[in-house]
Amino acid sequence: MNKARYTRDVPGDRVDLLNRITGVEKPITVMTVGGVDSGKSTLITFLANELISLGFRVAIVDSDVGQKGILPPATISLGIPDGPFETMSELTGISHYFVGTTSPGQFIGEMAVGVKKMVDLGREVADVVLVDTTGFVTGPGEDMKRLKAELIAPDLIAVIHSGELSALARSLRSYGEVVELAVSNAMRSYDREERKEIRRQKWKAYFSNSRIVEFSLADVEVTGTSLFHGYPLSDSEKKLLETIFGWLVLAGWKGREYTVVKADVERFPRGYSRNLKAVDFENLSNLLVGLIDAEGLCRGVGLLKWVNFSEGLLQVLTPVDDLFGVREIRFGRIRVTEEGEEIDLLRRDAL
Ligand SMILES: Nc1ncnc2c1ncn2[C@@H]1O[C@H](COP(=O)(O)OP(=O)(O)O)[C@@H](O)[C@H]1O
Ligand SMILES: [Mg+2]
Numbered sequence: 154m155n156k157a158r159y160t161r162d163v164p165g166d167r168v169d170l171l172n173r174i175t176g177v178e179k180p181i182t183v184m185t186v187g188g189v190d191s192g193k194s195t196l197i198t199f200l201a202n203e204l205i206s207l208g209f210r211v212a213i214v215d216s217d218v219g220q221k222g223i224l225p226p227a228t229i230s231l232g233i234p235d236g237p238f239e240t241m242s243e244l245t246g247i248s249h250y251f252v253g254t255t256s257p258g259q260f261i262g263e264m265a266v267g268v269k270k271m272v273d274l275g276r277e278v279a280d281v282v283l284v285d286t287t288g289f290v291t292g293p294g295e296d297m298k299r300l301k302a303e304l305i306a307p308d309l310i311a312v313i314h315s316g317e318l319s320a321l322a323r324s325l326r327s328y329g330e331v332v333e334l335a336v337s338n339a340m341r342s343y344d345r346e347e348r349k350e351i352r353r354q355k356w357k358a359y360f361s362n363s364r365i366v367e368f369s370l371a372d373v374e375v376t377g378t379s380l381f382h383g384y385p386l387s388d389s390e391k392k393l394l395e396t397i398f399g400w401l402v403l404a405g406w407k408g409r410e411y412t413v414v415k416a417d418v419e420r421f422p423r424g425y426s427r428n429l430k431a432v433d434f435e436n437l438s439n440l441l442v443g444l445i446d447a448e449g450l451c452r453g454v455g456l457l458k459w460v461n462f463s464e465g466l467l468q469v470l471t472p473v474d475d476l477f478g479v480r481e482i483r484f485g486r487i488r489v490t491e492e493g494e495e496i497d498l499l500r501r502d503a504l
Contacts, residue, residue, distance in 0.1 A: 154354045155222055155240035156343060157194030159202050166334045167196060170311060171203050173332070179209070179280040182272060182305060186298050186325065187313035189288030190342040194222060194241060196311065196334070197283045202237050204281050212275030214284045215241060216268050216301075219255040219352070222285075225359045225454045226352060227255050227441055227485060229267035231275050241285075242355075248274055251443030251451035253377060253485025255352065257287060259501040260486075261297045265304050270450070272305045295321055302328035353493035360491035363472045365458060368482055370465035376445070377484040378504040379430060383408030398425055403434055404462035414462070432504060439496060440504075441485035442469060446478045456491060457484075 174181060183200070185193040194217070201211045215221050216229040222241020223230040230246035238244060250267030257264050268284065275282040284307065290298060298321060302310060307329040312322040315336050322331050343351070375381040386394075386405035391413075395402050399419030406412050410428040414437070425431060440457040455471030467482060470491060484504050488496040 154351060154358070155194075155242040156190070156220070156341075156351070157192075157198050157222070157240060159198045159237070159239045160195065161199070162339070163195070163199050164335060164337050166332075167199055170196075170309070170332055170334065171200055173309070174200065174204065174281060175207060175209070177308070180276050180282065181280070181309070182276065182282040182284065182307040183309045183311060184284040184302060184305065184307040184329070185286055185311045185313065186290065186318070186321065187288065187336075188290050188317070190340060191288065191313040192334075192337050192340055193217070193288070193313060194220075194285055195337070196313065197285050198238075198241060200281075200283055201234055205234060205237055209280040210278065212279035212282045213241065213244065214268060214271040214275055214282060215246075216264065216271070217285050217287045218252050218257050218264070219287060220348060221355065224355060225249070226355050227252055227487060228443070228451050228454065229264070229271050231271040233275075233278060249451040249453070250449075251445060251454065251483050251485070253441060253443060253483065254487045254498060255495075256487075256498055257289065257297070258293050261293060261300060264297055265300045268301050269304045290318060290321060295324075299324060299328070349495070352495065356489055356493035356495075357491070359454075360456070360470065360472060360493075363455075363470045363491060365468050365470050366455075366476060368467045368469060368479075370467070373467075373479060374481045375467070375484065376481050377443075379408065379410070379412045380404075380406070380414065380432065380484070380504060382406055383412065386411075386413070398431075400431070414460075430502075436488070436497070436499065436503065439488045439490055440499075441487045441489060442467075443481075443483040443485060444469075444471065444473055444476070444479045445481035445483050447480050451483075452476075452479055454485070456489065 215223040228249040231248040232244035383406035391402040400415035453473035455469035459468040486499040
């Protein structure tokens with residue numbers, strides 16, 4: 154279920170990088186950058202195992218939200234291997250930051266903040282912090298890599314490419330020492346379906362042994378959405394919207410704009426203005442949510458199964474045992490089943 158495995162059969166430039174890491178003063182942070190399937194996770198697995206066998210304490214920050222080794226998906230995780238390992242999926246994360254989607258294009262802020270928080274925690278306990286990243290390196294992905302590098306100021310930035318990332322590699326020099334590595338000849342690429350299947354297995358593994366838990370809005374904040382924010386609409390305001398648009402309005406709030414949760418009653422929905430955000434009730438079912446503590450860290454994730462607006466109750470399927478300390482339920486933007494079927498990726502402004 155993981156692409157990247159520990160191998161010592163690596164190109165010589167990886168061994169040179171290892172020697173540089175062992176030779177410099179600790180602690181040190183190393184960030185990897187490269188396209189999809191360029192060998193970032195294989196490099197990190199190699200470096201981590203070699204460093205551990207040399208007696209160094211290693212922390213891994215896994216920020217490849219779409220193809221993570223450390224569960225759960227859609228978060229950024231910190232793992233501290235306590236011995237040699239074959240793949241990152243063997244590692245248990247000790248801390249996570251919620252991103253809420255496997256496709257981070259509209260979530261650059263979350264990605265940068267999450268990586269920074271995990272790297273800071275890793276630096277407290279490890280000699281070497283290794284940062285794995287997404288293969289999203291073009292367009293906004295390029296900005297994301299730069300912003301991450303700017304924020305964490307890595308000592309070394311390993312850029313794995315075959316020439317296509319030369320401009321990015323040059324631009325990263327302002328934020329850390331750049332080491333350019335060639336893509337391994339042994340590299341194998343995975344198509345969309347294969348990646349999806351890997352993700353399916355990861356979701357399924359994470360949600361096995363889950364149960365439904367109930368949160369009351371009296372105890373937790375709902376964040377990451379305009380739902381539950383602003384003045385609740387009165388019954389007459391809801392009725393008015395129902396009459397105008399042919400909806401059943403389940404809940405609504407008035408802030409800078411109107412947000413309503415509705416179900417269509419008429420077969421042909423009518424258009425509505427831009428300052429009204431209408432969320433279909435069914436878009437909330439199986440929505441990924443983060444269980445967030447007072448430090449802003451994610452204790453784990455869950456799937457939203459039911460919202461009772463009138464009583465202010467949320468039902469969430471989650472494997473997280475200890476819910477004490479969960480202060481926030483943060484809405485993500487992916488809908489997925491506990492079997493790992495990804496139903497929908499939502500835009501940031503959809504909720
Ligand atoms: N040095 C290597 N030796 C053998 N296989 C490699 C090597 N580097 C990468 N690969 C293979 O290429 C594929 C993609 O590597 P991976 O590390 O998962 O890439 P990324 O993390 O950049 O997406 C994997 O199947 C991996 O086993
Ligand atoms: Mg990877």
